[in-house]
Amino acid sequence: MEIISQDALKAWKSVLAYVMQHGKPVHHRQRDSIDCLNLLVTVLQVAKRIEEPITALNSLGRWVYPSLEEIEECVMPTGKTRNYIYTYGPRLFNVDSKNQVDDFLIPLLKNRPETGRAVLLTWDTRHDSQASGREMPGIVAFDFKLREGALNATAFIRSNDMFFGWPANIYQTYVLQKYVAGKLGARLGAISTFSTSAHVYDDTLPHIKKILGKRMKSGDAAG
């Protein structure tokens, strides 16, 4: 299933409505949830209202959502990330002293703009491919495609809480996209997220309904 939308807020609401309508029950992390497999979401105008899903979450006033600054820090190399069990920044910019972004991705795209190999991995098989491991990255890879001077970014997400997680994930992808595009001198293209498990938890359904208002029709899911 693909959801295409002009802005992040519309995309998010469409995704939530779709998962609520079509999701199947699954018991996940000791909680009841409903999930859809292999959901592709594309936001066409990324600079427009990219943080609005986060603003909408904060407006409910019930919890402390990470600030934009915190979300940005966790994906970029300068992050103060001591508190987290894992975070994306070090896995992208400093794995065994290897900087995937500045030493591989950006030179590759500069030399071969049409390349299909511009992939960043956050999944580290040494730590993450263990049945008894603690927390492991939800976003397992990022892919970048330069088309007609615009940098398109895709995040591959193995397990995606679409209510709480997706707003931060799309913003993280945007931050990375902006960084790479800035180094390349490219425009910002679309952002896509491919969630192999796009789910929402049952205990968040009342809050999702507040976000969606009365908008629960399946026709809206096409964005």
Add this chain to the structure above:
Amino acid sequence: MKEKRSQDVLLAFRGRQEGMSTSDVASVVYADEFSRIDKVLTSQYVPPQEVRRAKGMKAQLHRRVLYHLNRLIEKELVRVTRTDTSGEKYYALDIDGDEEIVFGDYRKRRLVLSKPRVANLPTGAFEEKKIAVRFGGEAWLDSANAVVLDMEDLSSLYRAAAPLYSEINDVIAVNNFTNHVNANSAEKLVEFCKRMLVDCKDFDRRFSVIVDPSQLSPQGRQRLLQMLKMNAPAEHTVKFIFETSTKELQGNYEFFEEVFNVYKARKVFFKNKDIVKSPYLMGKAGPYTFDDAEWLALDKQPKALVAAQTTLMVDIKKFCESAEFSFNAFEDLMHRTLKTLFSASSMQARRTDACFKHLLNLSGGRDALMIARDYIRFWNYDFLRTAYDSGVMEGVFRIMRKRTRAFCTSQEDIYVSCGMPTRFQAVFSMVNPSTPAGLFSTPLNRDRLEISSLRDFHSDGFRENVRSKELLSDMLGGGFQMTLHKKGESNPEEALREVNILLSTYRLPFFAYEADAPKGELKNLQTFA
């Protein structure tokens, strides 16, 4: 009249950092009316037409407030900060620094509204009223509250502890001190104790020493007693916490007799090993401990393990006296407290490298914080029992504990889903009753738990009192310390029996035993008239 009401609306923002909704403003400006409306709307026994009337009145008050808010926006004194998904707007003052506001031409009223000084955290308004107080004041995020050290030798222990005074603002504790007692001479132990006493006084810190007497060698016992003799009369004492059980108390009878001989009228602290395994520490703010399950799950204790990161203290009596107590209002206070603690914890965690350099070195990384918790300490924690009854107090605490756990889990889930897995565990405890006067409301007159003889253990009054302490101990999982007072001078043999009864009969993980001061030793009496 209209000018006065606009002024009231402006005053509603005094001390508020975060935006206020129309409802928030109306509930302040029309406090009495709102209180009456709230009673009707929350009551189960009011006829439907009364409920409809109350809703109509509420809507009318909203409209009145909106009129004034719009006027203030036109005058650029108030601004809209955001609109939530239901369309309700939030407002804040639109002024910088101190400013004079003059109303009307015929009557000048000097009104000073300044930018709120309290940091932009959800408990701001409560902190302004001193209902919520940060432990550590403005610098509360620069250090953690309590740490437990476990080092191999005494000299490395002192070297480890010394730099921690800038990273820990309340108590440093040493676990397994028995090993040091068994391995070092009496002189070295006394010297160590003296240095810690001086440091405690200089830095205004507390030091807890955790001792398991069942592990002491015969020589070790003598050395420890020498340490206790040196420590007992000191003003800023190092607190010795004896970990024991009913069986072990009886098996080390003579040693404990000596301990009571040395301590006389000073508190002797006990942790009941049969109930909990994790260590207890005693700080300025109050007792600290770990979650027992998390403690037991440790493969090996790191050299430094933080018990508490940040602490907010809540004055329940002051809260209840500021507005008539309602469960919803208390729930709101607790929710704000949790949000503040989480935000504070996040801010502190992002400065971990700068604030906890030494701690991290000691523990070899982030292990120092792996089972740390954030504390909500209650002052006059049993006010609800005295104002209402035990059932109300128990009910409120149980629900709040459940809500707290749910909030902590939600926060962890939210951050995991954002790709930022983090830990947040908040726990309840008590504020140290010997906290200096003036910071909080007047302490409640509580019945001391006191005995004259073993017979008193069987009185109904005593049993009821201890049961309430057991309940509080269960509710306040971050640590609750009760004291058994012995009327009359210390008698070691009786003290042992009395402590034994507490250990074997009641579910009290942590308590102190204190006898009256010996007759004739009134230190403040210099001469007879």
